[in-house]
Amino acid sequence: MPKVTEEHRANRRREIVLAARKCVMDQGFHKTTMADVIRESGLSAGAVYGYFKSKEEIVSAIADDALSTIDQLFEGILNSPDPVTPVDALRAVLEHVLRIAEMPDNDLTRVAIQAWAEALHNDAIMVTASSKYRMLRSNFEAVARRAQADGTVDPEADPKLIAQALFGMVPGFVLQRLLLGDVTPQGYTTGLAALLNAPAVKPV
């Protein structure tokens, strides 16, 4: 038996994840079966099951891949030498989401929306989605804390609540992009910033 290298395994795993993304985008999560993923991947059933036991495991892998690139993005934001502002961080995240979404044939945001719906009826997907989103939101909490340290956000505010509001802007962007088709990261964060610059807001 040939020794399967780590690199080969990683490539193979990636092929399967991409095939699964394509299936979910074409027909939705509900209708996608392991048989569909196997057919789309062009691999044998044995090969695919050697990596993933169920479509729930594949969804978890899709989420891991997508969120790992976002983790890197937050690392860059948090290590910036300039003062961090939450609105700028949000814009950077949305631009990143857009770059991922605009990859041909592979709009991960469509997969994400399928996963939201599926989570309400599938405990395994719910566990995956809630843990991933909790991690993603904790990155926004780190941004809030950094902004408080930098003096761009009220230091008395609860960074967990700021993270809820900032993180909450992301699904709203994704949904408006797919359903209404008229949002951009710049316009969306400009709309938010217009609230921030409200003349009647009391200074702290």
Added chain:
Amino acid sequence: MPKVTEEHRANRRREIVLAARKCVMDQGFHKTTMADVIRESGLSAGAVYGYFKSKEEIVSAIADDALSTIDQLFEGILNSPDPVTPVDALRAVLEHVLRIAEMPDNDLTRVAIQAWAEALHNDAIMVTASSKYRMLRSNFEAVARRAQADGTVDPEADPKLIAQALFGMVPGFVLQRLLLGDVTPQGYTTGLAALLNAPAVKPV
């Protein structure tokens, strides 16, 4: 044949819509068929088809019912004698969403998430969802214009962009409530307001 009154028709229609909501919540939109709705309603197939020709028509009715109550809410906000602030308006909308969501056995927000996913694979649902959400968002635009007139928001800002940002906070609230279970209208809008009160924000 007895004459069917308007009131009777409205009640009957309402029964069918409630039965459909229950089906979608129990098993997701994809799996729900007209046969399921008919069974759940306890009516004859002929009776149900007399009101709705397809599950797409029922989804449209569910959305109409939900949004009509929100339209009334916005009317109240816009007719308020006090100055309107967008954050207060958002909080009122989220409190309303929560009241609807917490009705026993009938969490409309779960139906909404199913509809988002389904819209990506079903043109009729996409048309319904996009037109309803465009109307809902235009209410936020009216709030932004009113706030600009009241001096609580920069009059130079684009009210359409403010509406994108405000409307975008709603799906983010709904999703966090269902997946993470730890948001409240007050906490969420406090998080947003903390950004508004950022000490480093330049006065207009």
